[in-house]
Amino acid sequence: MRQSPVKEKMIFKGVCTAAPVPAPAPAPPVVWTPVSQPPAELPRHWKEQLPSFQQDWIRKALFRANTNTGKLELMPNPVFWWYPPQPPNVFTQPPASPDVFFCRPLFLWMPLKMWSIPLVCVQPACNNHRLTAAGLYRTVRKVLDIDGWYDMATEYLECKGCKKKYPAWSDDILAQLDMGHRRKFPAILTYRYSCDHRVVIMMRERTQGNSVTQLYRKLQEEHSAAWTRCTLEYLTACEPFADSSMTEPPVFSAPPPLPALPKPKWLLSVYARDVLSRLPEVKAKITSVFGSVLKMDSTKKVTKKLAGAAANTAGWCTNVGNEHGQILVSVLTAAEGHGLRPMAAGLVRRYREAGVAPPAILYVDRDCCTPHAQGQSLVRATFAEWDELQVHLDIWHFMRRFAAAVITEAHQLYGIFMARLSRCIFELDPEDVTALRLAKQGELRARGAGPVSEKALDKLISKKELALHCRKRTRGVEETARRIKSLIDEMDSEKGRDTLGVPLLDHERIQQIWIDQQRHIACIQDPEGFPLYMKTGSLKKGGVELCCYRCARGSTSLESFHLHLNRFIPGTSASDAHFQAYLLEGLMRWNQDRMEHAVTGKHELRTYDSAEREAMDRLSRKVLKKSLDECFQRPGVYTGKNNSC
Known part of the structure; x- marks a missing residue:
């Protein structure tokens, strides 16, 4: 009161x-x-x-x-x-x-x-x-x-x-x-x-080219334009009296000079101060993210931007994401896969203290399994407290290992080989395919086209439509191994040569890769009884209601994140303090965008201040008896207990 x-x-x-x-x-x-x-x-x-x-x-x-x-x-x-x-x-x-x-x-x-x-x-x-x-x-x-x-x-x-x-x-x-x-x-x-x-x-906003130098130039232009307008207004008012026929024309004062702008370095310090003033809130939002399907992957491109005393102190940036594309943890390490036990311990503690069920699946690009004689894999041992966690190899990385045996990716058969390799692993849900074919037939009838064969109809269905409306599933260990072996035998023969007689595959290399990768076929299979597809909405095409799906399989979403991660830190270098400020702010904004996209697909309210949103949500529920921001989720409190971010 x-x-x-x-x-x-x-x-x-x-x-x-x-x-x-x-x-x-x-x-x-x-x-x-x-x-x-x-x-x-x-x-x-x-x-x-x-x-x-x-x-x-x-x-x-x-x-x-x-x-x-x-x-x-x-x-x-x-x-x-x-x-x-x-x-x-x-x-x-x-x-x-x-x-x-x-x-x-x-x-x-x-x-x-x-x-x-x-x-x-x-x-x-x-x-x-x-x-x-x-x-x-x-x-x-x-x-x-x-x-x-x-x-x-x-x-x-x-x-x-x-x-x-x-x-x-x-x-x-x-x-x-x-x-x-x-x-x-x-x-x-x-x-x-x-x-x-x-x-x-x-x-x-962390986008490509959004640096303090660019902002400095924009401010220079805005300030210069405003000063020029004021000067024009003053000189326009003076002009009639300067042209008068008075014996002693008035003497006019020059306008004040354009005030100098602070340098870009000052703008950078202001940005860092702003992030530090919201540091508990930013960390709380990052460490309030959970998921049932986790993906772990590393990149080293962003670590090259560390400058000053921190230069060359980190070689890899390891990130853990969830099925919605949000980032749970982002840490810098000297080498890939090493020094991650503190990160894993903090992640396990986060789930335990929040009372959230442990994740069911973890997709990785390496260390998914080892020969039985060598015991547990490195990843499985790192997350040993999660007894029921299933570690799976990302299928895209599995396929890229076979691509290493290709003599050149410019080969005429390279695209065909990779597409057929994908079909060896995946099959489409027949019910989803049937519904999509009916929808495509309905569109053709609406345009007045006559009936077409099933083969011609399949050519009219784009890859984007298949990915959006048709779920995929793996074929099983035995069927996948049989199909991949058959594909390798075919492409490693005369059929695997182009019109000039150049072979697609290196014989010795592809045979050795097949021997090494056979044990990973079990790692790429979908887990039994776990739904990897989420329904995000529906579309009506050709009079048929088609479901829209988002897939949680694999770590491809992290590969997309790594492209944006490098843009979080503008320019080519940043000190350790500015690097962390840019990274924390970028992660917080990235996670909120992914969350709102997963909930509604599109959200008009674009604000990232959780304190403001929380206050508005509380007041709107008290005054209006309803929430004005349905997407708002109150973040937890940052405890600081080894919650790496």
């Missing part, structure tokens, strides 16, 4: 304000217009920090001289945003200066005075002693916005117990505000400059 307004006056070097009053109803942003009032002067420290063209309108808009005491006081009922007066549409006299054309807004942050929210001292000895108003903070911050700058001022708060003072924009004060009030504060503060949240958001 909010307390009554604080009664102490706000003192600032002879500047006082009236006692706080209850916060008024929300009002639109204020554009200051001149009014008749006693003259007032700006606080001395503000005068030293504000540029000359800002001082006059801020002095008249925010302050007034008390008629009784003559002391400077703040206008009653202050608001957050104050906008300078606009230049007149028509000038009857030459503009005295260009100042009115280049004024910028002011943001006034006064949570205690405006809302009367009880704020307390964070010192342990004070035992949550209430803070009171202590005037205006002497520092005025300059904040970088998308197309310009604005100034920001705040109030000073004091603890009467320990005499400690806090500016109202400090983290100690902002952390005490609820989400609805805190999000009204627009900027991230650094030592010299400050940065608006809208600029930081532009750095969060």
Whole structure:
């Protein structure tokens, strides 16, 4: 419950304000217009920090001289945003200066005075002693916005117990505000400059080429365009008087120079500060992901971007994903497959502490099984606590091992060989194929085409339609081995030569590969009784209702993720701190996109701030008795117990 307004006056070097009053109803942003009032002067420290063209309108808009005491006081009922007066549409006299054309807004942050929210001292000895108003903070911050700058001022708060003072924009004060009030504060503060949240958001999306250098150039263009517009407006107002036939034409002042932008390195530090401020939330979202079908794979391309002291300290990035394409764990190791026991222990602990059933299947690209004489495989031993976990070899990697025996992938028969190898392993569900054929026949009848043969009909069905509407299943160990052996024998004979007589396969190599890979045929078979396909929706084609499926088999989704993972870190190099900031932010956004795509297929609300979404969900359920964000899932709490991410 909010307390009554604080009664102490706000003192600032002879500047006082009236006692706080209850916060008024929300009002639109204020554009200051001149009014008749006693003259007032700006606080001395503000005068030293504000540029000359800002001082006059801020002095008249925010302050007034008390008629009784003559002391400077703040206008009653202050608001957050104050906008300078606009230049007149028509000038009857030459503009005295260009100042009115280049004024910028002011943001006034006064949570205690405006809302009367009880704020307390964070010192342990004070035992949550209430803070009171202590005037205006002497520092005025300059904040970088998308197309310009604005100034920001705040109030000073004091603890009467320990005499400690806090500016109202400090983290100690902002952390005490609820989400609805805190999000009204627009900027991230650094030592010299400050940065608006809208600029930081532009750095969060991790796509190819989205670097701080590119953002710096975009800001340069936006700022230059805004400055040019103001200069044109000023010069246009001056032009009629410059052409007049007066004996002494007026002398016009040059416009103020374009303010310099902070360098890209500063933008990068602001981005890292933003990620660090949300670090517990980001880690909690990453470590709140689970799955019943896991995939583990490694890549080394992204580790080449580590620079500085961290360069050459990691050789592989190992990732564990689930059936929806989300990433549960991402760790850097010196070598592939080694040093993963702490990661596995953290993953097992995560499932156990969350009370989630262990995964049933784990797809890998190596170490799936070993000869019986050698005991357990490395992967099985790493996840030994999950007794019922089935480790399977990814079929795409299994097929690529046979491709190593091909003399050249440019061979005329290479595509045919790989397609037939796939058919040796998979068969289509006959019911799904029948339904798709009926749908295709219905489409042909709707276009007025006559009946066609089944073979011609199959040629009209695209690979995309087969993948979307038809489920696949493996053929079993014996049938798969027989078909692959028959294919190898055929392609390793005269039938495996092109028109120039060049063979497709190297005889000795393919025979050795077949000997080595026979034991893996059991590893690529689908698990008994476990559904690998999820129904995501349905489509009506040719009058037939067709189901749409998503497959959880294999680690192909991780191969796609690795392409995007390399884009999470823009440019060609990053220090260890910036590398982790980019990686954490990228993983969190990737997981949320995959989750919402799995739930609804498409979601219009594109926001990744779980604190904001949680607050909105709680308030909407309380006020409206329903949720406005059906896709929101509250993340767990990050425990920090070896949950590698």
